[in-house]
Amino acid sequence: MPLRSATFDLDGTLVDSIPDLAAACHAMLAELGQPPRTDGDVHRFVGKGMAVLVERCLTWDAAPEASLLEAGIASFRRHYADINGRASTVYPGVVEGLEAFRALGLPLGVVTNKPAAFTSPLLERMGLAGYFEVVIAGDTLAFKKPRPEPLLHACALLATEPGLNLHVGDSLNDIESARAAGCPVICVPYGYNEGRPVDSADCDALVSDLVAAARWAAGA
Numbered sequence: 001m002p003l004r005s006a007t008f009d010l011d012g013t014l015v016d017s018i019p020d021l022a023a024a025c026h027a028m029l030a031e032l033g034q035p036p037r038t039d040g041d042v043h044r045f046v047g048k049g050m051a052v053l054v055e056r057c058l059t060w061d062a063a064p065e066a067s068l069l070e071a072g073i074a075s076f077r078r079h080y081a082d083i084n085g086r087a088s089t090v091y092p093g094v095v096e097g098l099e100a101f102r103a104l105g106l107p108l109g110v111v112t113n114k115p116a117a118f119t120s121p122l123l124e125r126m127g128l129a130g131y132f133e134v135v136i137a138g139d140t141l142a143f144k145k146p147r148p149e150p151l152l153h154a155c156a157l158l159a160t161e162p163g164l165n166l167h168v169g170d171s172l173n174d175i176e177s178a179r180a181a182g183c184p185v186i187c188v189p190y191g192y193n194e195g196r197p198v199d200s201a202d203c204d205a206l207v208s209d210l211v212a213a214a215r216w217a218a219g220a
């Protein structure tokens with residue numbers, strides 16, 4: 001059966017947001033007088049939403065105290081609101097790929113673990129907002145990827161069945177969420193997978209970029 005819609009992960013799939021996420025982490029840690037992290041650490045820590053990113057930055061021998069974590073989240077929010085989109089870039093092939101998906105007549109959505117307060121501003125600043133009919137952020141629902149709910153909600157809003165919605169992501173969070181929701185899922189290899197290379201065995205296909213993803217969708 002031909003596909004009826006497609007959804008996309010944001011960080012690591014559409015946009016390389018590590019420079020801004022890392023800058024906000026550096027500013028937060030400095031403000032709280034905590035040991036610094038490298039950009040490489042932040043690259044490994046991104047994936048399960050903002051609170052987990054901050055918690056991982058603050059975890060050395062043990063998890064941070066609740067009050068420190070709370071202060072870290074508040075500080076990160078303030079800094080990232082300022083920085084979000086400044087040094088982030090759209091990956092090569094994304095605009096051409098989204099145009100190709102659109103040419104297939106598929107309505108498109110974003111399903112990200114990024115909080116809503118940062119998702120729409122980033123899509124706007126990157127010039128991508130107009131491609132998407134539906135945006136499900138990390139705090140739109142009570143559950144994030146790898147739970148299936150965000151993708152199921154996107155499918156309902158896109159008026160499609162999960163089995164006919166292709167999800168395109170960069171990580172095991174995307175793959176597990178799609179598998180649990182019953183969506184076909186393909187991955188790009190250039191994003192963030194919490195420090196591991198994404199494995200072609202786990203998804204329906206590993207494609208070099210979104211142009212190749214649209215070619216795969218056309219043949220599905």
Ligand SMILES: O=C(O)COP(=O)(O)O
Nearest residue numbers: 010011047048049112113
């Ligand atoms: O905010 C995160 O942790 C990751 O966001 P993503 O789901 O767009 O990769």
